[in-house]
Amino acid sequence: xxxxxxxxxxxxxxxxxxxxxxxxxxxxxxxxxxxxxxxxxxxxxxxxxxxxxxxxxxxxxxxxxxxxxxxxxxxxxxxxxxxxxxxxxxxxxxxxxxxxxxxxxxxxxxxxxxxxxxxxxxxxxxxxxxxxxxxxxxxxxxxxxxxxxxxxxxxxxxxxxxxxxxxxxxxxxxxxxxxxxxxxxxxxxxxxxxxxxxxxxxxxxxxxxxxxxxxxxxxxxxxxxxxxxxxxxxxxxxxxxxxxxxxxxxxxxxxxxxxxxxxxxxxxxxxxxxxxxxxxxxxxxxxxxxxxxxxxxxxxxxxxxxxxxxxxxxxxxxxxxxxxxxxxxxxxxxxxxxxxxxxxxxxxxxxxxxxxxxxxxxxxxxxxxxxxxxxxxxxxxxxxxxxxxxxxxxxxxxxxxxxxxxxxxxxxxxxxxxxxxxxxxxxxxxxxxxxxxxxxxxxxxxxx
Amino acid sequence: xxxxxxxxxxxxxxxxxxxxxxxxxxxxxxxxxxxxxxxxxxxxxxxxxxxxxxxxxxxxxxxxxxxxxxxxxxxxxxxxxxxxxxxxxxxxxxxxxxxxxxxxxxxxxxxxxxxxxxxxxxxxxxxxxxxxxxxxxxxxxxxxxxxxxxxxxxxxxxxxxxxxxxxxxxxxxxxxxxxxxxxxxxxxxxxxxxxxxxxxxxxxxxxxxxxxxxxxxxxxxxxxxxxxxxxxxxxxxxxxxxxxxxxxxxxxxxxxxxxxxxxxxxxxxxxxxxxxxxxxxxxxxxxxxxxxxxxxxxxxxxxxxxxxxxxxxxxxxxxxxxxxxxxxxxxxxxxxxxxxxxxxxxxxxxxxxxxxxxxxxxxxxxxxxxxxxxxxxxxxxxxxxxxxxxxxxxxxxxxxxxxxxxxxxxxxxxxxxxxxxxxxxxxxxxxxxxxxxxxxxxxxxxxxxxxxxxxxxxxxxxxxxxxxxxxxxxxxxxxxxxxxxxxxxxxxxxxxxxxxxxxxxxxxxxxxxxxxxxxxxxxxxxxxxxxxx
Ligand SMILES: Cc1cc2nc3c(=O)[nH]c(=O)nc-3n(C[C@H](O)[C@H](O)[C@H](O)COP(=O)(O)OP(=O)(O)OC[C@H]3O[C@@H](n4cnc5c(N)ncnc54)[C@H](O)[C@@H]3O)c2cc1C
Ligand code: SF4
Numbered sequence: 012x013x014x015x016x017x018x019x020x021x022x023x024x025x026x027x028x029x030x031x032x033x034x035x036x037x038x039x040x041x042x043x044x045x046x047x048x049x050x051x052x053x054x055x056x057x058x059x060x061x062x063x064x065x066x067x068x069x070x071x072x073x074x075x076x077x078x079x080x081x082x083x084x085x086x087x088x089x090x091x092x093x094x095x096x097x098x099x100x101x102x103x104x105x106x107x108x109x110x111x112x113x114x115x116x117x118x119x120x121x122x123x124x125x126x127x128x129x130x131x132x133x134x135x136x137x138x139x140x141x142x143x144x145x146x147x148x149x150x151x152x153x154x155x156x157x158x159x160x161x162x163x164x165x166x167x168x169x170x171x172x173x174x175x176x177x178x179x180x181x182x183x184x185x186x187x188x189x190x191x192x193x194x195x196x197x198x199x200x201x202x203x204x205x206x207x208x209x210x211x212x213x214x215x216x217x218x219x220x221x222x223x224x225x226x227x228x229x230x231x232x233x234x235x236x237x238x239x240x241x242x243x244x245x246x247x248x249x250x251x252x253x254x255x256x257x258x259x260x261x262x263x264x265x266x267x268x269x270x271x272x273x274x275x276x277x278x279x280x281x282x283x284x285x286x287x288x289x290x291x292x293x294x295x296x297x298x299x300x301x302x303x304x305x306x307x308x309x310x311x312x313x314x315x316x317x318x319x320x321x322x323x324x325x326x327x328x329x330x331x332x333x334x335x336x337x338x339x340x341x342x343x344x345x346x347x348x349x350x351x352x353x354x355x356x357x358x359x360x361x362x363x364x365x366x367x368x369x370x371x372x373x374x375x376x377x378x379x380x381x382x383x384x385x386x387x388x389x390x391x392x393x394x395x396x397x398x399x400x401x402x403x404x405x406x407x408x409x410x411x412x413x414x415x416x417x418x419x420x421x422x423x424x425x426x427x428x429x430x431x432x433x434x435x436x437x438x439x440x441x442x443x444x445x446x447x448x449x450x451x452x453x454x455x456x457x458x459x
Numbered sequence: 460x461x462x463x464x465x466x467x468x469x470x471x472x473x474x475x476x477x478x479x480x481x482x483x484x485x486x487x488x489x490x491x492x493x494x495x496x497x498x499x500x501x502x503x504x505x506x507x508x509x510x511x512x513x514x515x516x517x518x519x520x521x522x523x524x525x526x527x528x529x530x531x532x533x534x535x536x537x538x539x540x541x542x543x544x545x546x547x548x549x550x551x552x553x554x555x556x557x558x559x560x561x562x563x564x565x566x567x568x569x570x571x572x573x574x575x576x577x578x579x580x581x582x583x584x585x586x587x588x589x590x591x592x593x594x595x596x597x598x599x600x601x602x603x604x605x606x607x608x609x610x611x612x613x614x615x616x617x618x619x620x621x622x623x624x625x626x627x628x629x630x631x632x633x634x635x636x637x638x639x640x641x642x643x644x645x646x647x648x649x650x651x652x653x654x655x656x657x658x659x660x661x662x663x664x665x666x667x668x669x670x671x672x673x674x675x676x677x678x679x680x681x682x683x684x685x686x687x688x689x690x691x692x693x694x695x696x697x698x699x700x701x702x703x704x705x706x707x708x709x710x711x712x713x714x715x716x717x718x719x720x721x722x723x724x725x726x727x728x729x730x731x732x733x734x735x736x737x738x739x740x741x742x743x744x745x746x747x748x749x750x751x752x753x754x755x756x757x758x759x760x761x762x763x764x765x766x767x768x769x770x771x772x773x774x775x776x777x778x779x780x781x782x783x784x785x786x787x788x789x790x791x792x793x794x795x796x797x798x799x800x801x802x803x804x805x806x807x808x809x810x811x812x813x814x815x816x817x818x819x820x821x822x823x824x825x826x827x828x829x830x831x832x833x834x835x836x837x838x839x840x841x842x843x844x845x846x847x848x849x850x851x852x853x854x855x856x857x858x859x860x861x862x863x864x865x866x867x868x869x870x871x872x873x874x875x876x877x878x879x880x881x882x883x884x885x886x887x888x889x890x891x892x893x894x895x896x897x898x899x900x901x902x903x904x905x906x907x908x909x910x911x912x913x914x915x916x917x918x919x920x921x922x923x924x925x926x927x928x929x930x931x932x933x934x935x936x937x938x939x940x941x942x943x944x945x946x947x948x949x950x951x952x953x954x955x956x957x958x959x960x961x962x963x964x965x966x967x968x969x970x971x972x973x974x975x976x977x978x979x980x981x982x983x984x985x986x987x988x989x990x991x992x
Contacts, residue, residue, distance in 0.1 A: 022921070051920065051921045051922050051923055053920040053921065053922050054920075054921075054922035054923055054924075057922065057923075057924065060618070060619050060620070061618070061619055061620040061621050061622040061623040061624075062618040062619070062621060062622070062924065062927070062959075063622060063923055063924065063927050064622050067809075067923045067926070067927040068922070068923050069923075070921045070923065070936060070937075070940060072814060072815065172619040172620070205613060206613060303920045303921070304917055304920075307917075327917075330916070330917065330918070332918050332962045332963060333962075334961040334962070336613070336615070337613050337614065337615030337616070337700070339961070339962075339963055341918070341962075341963055388915070388963035388966070389963075390915060390916070391915045391916025391917060391918055392915075392916050395916065416913075416915055416963060416966050417966075418701065418702070418703040418954060418957055418958070418966060418967065419702075419703050419967060419968075420702040420703050420705075420706050421702050421703070422702075
């Protein structure tokens with residue numbers, strides 16, 4: 012029996028705990044300073060918008076933890092002492108461990124702007140941030156959001172749901188230009204503006220000004236424009252939440268450095284989730300990937316290793332999804348903003364700018380590298396299978412109907428993408444082999 | 460924000476506001492109309508009653524004689540009036556022989572008929588005017604308050620403020636609505652004599668369709684249809700980006716308006732049995748009752764056709780369609796109970812209980828009701844056939860069982876609790892806990908069906924929207940976050956989980972059974988494809 016202590020009750024820590032329990036009887040304690048129970052951070056926005064109550068964001072009923080003998084501790088860990096294998100808790104207690112898992116997540120970035128600590132300036136990461144936002148929303152008329160990313164757009168949607176006017180300052184000239192090709196970026200920008208959000212691309216924050224009451228009064232951009240507001244949302248990315256480890260002897264850089272087995276420089280201490288920095292990431296992957304999916308996979312990988320089945324962390328093929336206001340986005344595989352050497356891209360977009368399909372492939376052998384979908388849902392397993400099998404663009408296009416995951420009766424646009432392909436390569440025109448339709452309802456055997 | 464769009468928005472807001480005001484006025488007129496009468500029995504009243512045939516031959520003379528002294532007495536309260544009538548009926552009974560007593564059922568009907576005939580005042584005098592000022596005004600007003608939303612906001616999932624809303628989250632207005640609905644059902648089922656003015660509001664439509672005044676069931680059917688259609692407009696506006704929801708809402712509306720309301724009314728006007736061709740046993744629990752079978756078998760070819768259709772519907776179509784499409788083909792595409800739940804009930808879907816405990820309770824109750832319905836029908840049928848040649852096998856037991864079922868399940872559970880509790884327990888209380896047909900459909904769906912909700916690989920972020928908005932209280936997320944398909948007997952396939960999911964994780968699908976209960980998933984270790992633990 013080994014006493015396992017996990018710091019952090021987010022997706023990484025909790026997935027580790029659940030899978031360790033499934034595989035073993037080790038006593039498990041999960042510590043968090045943020046909340047009594049695991050909740051879904053990705054659902055924070057929905058609490059503010061009134062789509063859900065906090066209770067609804069908890070993926071497991073409260074009784075689940077006791078039933079599975081996972082002890083929950085609401086405490087802040089001040090210091091880790093790897094030599095004594097001990098944690099020092101803010102409440103004054105010490106806690107011994109045999110195995111320690113660090114799953115402490117992220118903290119919001121701040122880049123030293125003048126005024127960034129004024130009342131009325133805040134980020135969005137934790138439940139406490141949400142509470143603060145609720146407080147800051149009282150008599151709020153105009154907010155400025157700094158930083159065009161996934162959390163920034165969620166904050167914008169949240170505030171719009173309460174009819175608060177928003178100016179959205181984004182440093183990049185194109186929306187999330189590290190992730191999106193130009194067409195998709197423009198779709199998103201248009202979409203944001205349609206929602207009456209004053210989006211300013213290529214605009215940087217210079218400083219935040221205080222009013223007579225000591226609260227934020229306005230922001231000033233690098234161009235010198237002053238925008239009055241009562242709230243500033245700083246959503247300029249996150250970084251690993253590891254300050255409390257300073258001086259502990261655990262090796263860190265931006266995050267907690269871990270090997271392929273998610274082990275730190277102490278063999279009985281592991282790290283997973285947002286706070287972990289992989290020493291040797293797989294090609295094409297970043298050392299820190301602050302994502303729900305990666306935290307989940309790391310948590311399970313760890314559980315295996317700890318329970319005796321040494322398993323290296325494999326993030327798998329890249330996929331992701333998000334929603335920009337009403338616009339859904341899914342990506343499978345690699346779709347860079349610009350096609351690389353010897354790569355090409357096939358793109359279709361509807362007239363209203365609400366939907367698009369993009370398939371990215373290699374020119375010489377036609378192998379498909381990735382799918383990027385706006386406003387259309389695709390089947391993860393099938394895209395994954397095609398990518399794994401190295402299917403060619405021609406094959407994928409002919410069978411594309413099977414990948415569509417939109418609800419029944421939705422218009423299917425795969426044919427339009429084929430048409431574009433056929434116009435580009437009129438030699439041997441392709442025909443869409445599979446479409447969903449009535450016939451599909453009665454089909455008895457699994458195709459492909 | 461550009462100027463023209465904001466002035467357009469304020470115009471739309473104004474239109475919606477006027478619609479809402481019209482709705483409130485219509486509703487107020489409706490609510491007030493029930494009390495807007497005085498009651499007086501005159502010679503004309505009795506004449507009318509004698510003609511419309513509600514009072515049975517054998518009671519007529521004795522009852523009229525007892526009532527004669529009340530003639531001309533003026534009541535300003537329906538309670539006082541009914542108390543006197545009730546007393547008079549008891550007195551009539553004393554003079555009647557054992558064989559010709561006025562039993563409870565008839566007593567209720569007589570009181571209702573007397574109240575209706577004796578009512579005086581603006582509603583009886585100007586029924587059509589009140590019909591327009593209440594039901595039509597409220598319906599049009601409500602629709603006007605919904606539709607401009609199309610131009611006011613972008614299409615997409617808009618559940619903003621659901622959990623802050625008093626009406627939708629068990630606040631004051633939610634409780635008020637619940638109390639009103641419960642009161643409405645209690646009055647309708649057990650005290651119809653108190654709402655004769657409302658029932659009368661059905662006259663203009665009833666006269667047009669069937670050439671006779673409305674009775675309480677016609678009035679109920681009309682109200683049900685109107686409310687369902689008006690709220691279907693709201694549903695369509697709300698989910699205008701989602702074609703599955705649009706088609707489904709159209710289907711529900713079609714079946715309610717055509718199959719449940721118009722066709723039976725027209726059949727009645729042709730003196731045929733008023734049959735709802737989509738209402739399948741055992742939801743239609745009295746289909747196999749002796750009086751219904753007698754009624755149908757003596758109704759000529761058409762009666763026999765209905766008998767065969769009803770049997771075929773329950774025995775062949777229900778399981779067959781459920782095999783191909785899942786339970787949803789009935790519960791959220793055709794059924795009237797489901798139809799109201801998906802329209803009037805839509806704003807309350809998040810109130811369903813998601814706890815494991817609720818799931819346990821659900822399985823116990825719904826299967827008990829199924830057993831109750833099957834046993835009852837069995838006994839009634841055995842009695843029916845054995846009664847053809849001699850004493851029925853179970854003697855006089857079945858009327859008691861039938862009465863218990865009709866009261867407990869048919870009225871209290873399906874009506875008072877089923878609809879009245881929308882604002883408290885969500886919109887599918889009846890369908891989830893009570894409906895015996897849903898139980899059968901659910902068994903088919905679970906055991907032998909091509910239907911499943913497919914989970915899209917590893918895309919779930921465990922946000923909980925799907926579970927929150929599941930009206931059947933299914934913890935959809937439990938499955939989705941493990942990458943598992945969702946196959947639950949209670950799932951009615953409304954498709955809202957897939958609609959509200961912000962990551963495109965869920966899809967209602969029918970396909971080959973093979974691999975329906977998927978045991979592999981991409982959630983586990985990225986692409987490792989390892990068994991779900
Ligand atoms: C608003 C928002 C939306 C998001 N949406 C998405 C999305 O759509 N898709 C996606 O893939 N990702 C999304 N993310 C990112 C995703 O939520 C994170 O990657 C994920 O939650 C990280 O999980 P984790 O377990 O590593 O850490 P966390 O969830 O951050 O959990 C760490 C916990 O440890 C606690 N803790 C830290 N230090 C200590 C200490 N010393 N003592 C005690 N407790 C401590 C923290 O308080 C916290 O509760 C979103 C993030 C935010 C903020
Ligand atoms: S399936 Fe969709 S709605 Fe449900 S928890 Fe997962 S991401 Fe959220």
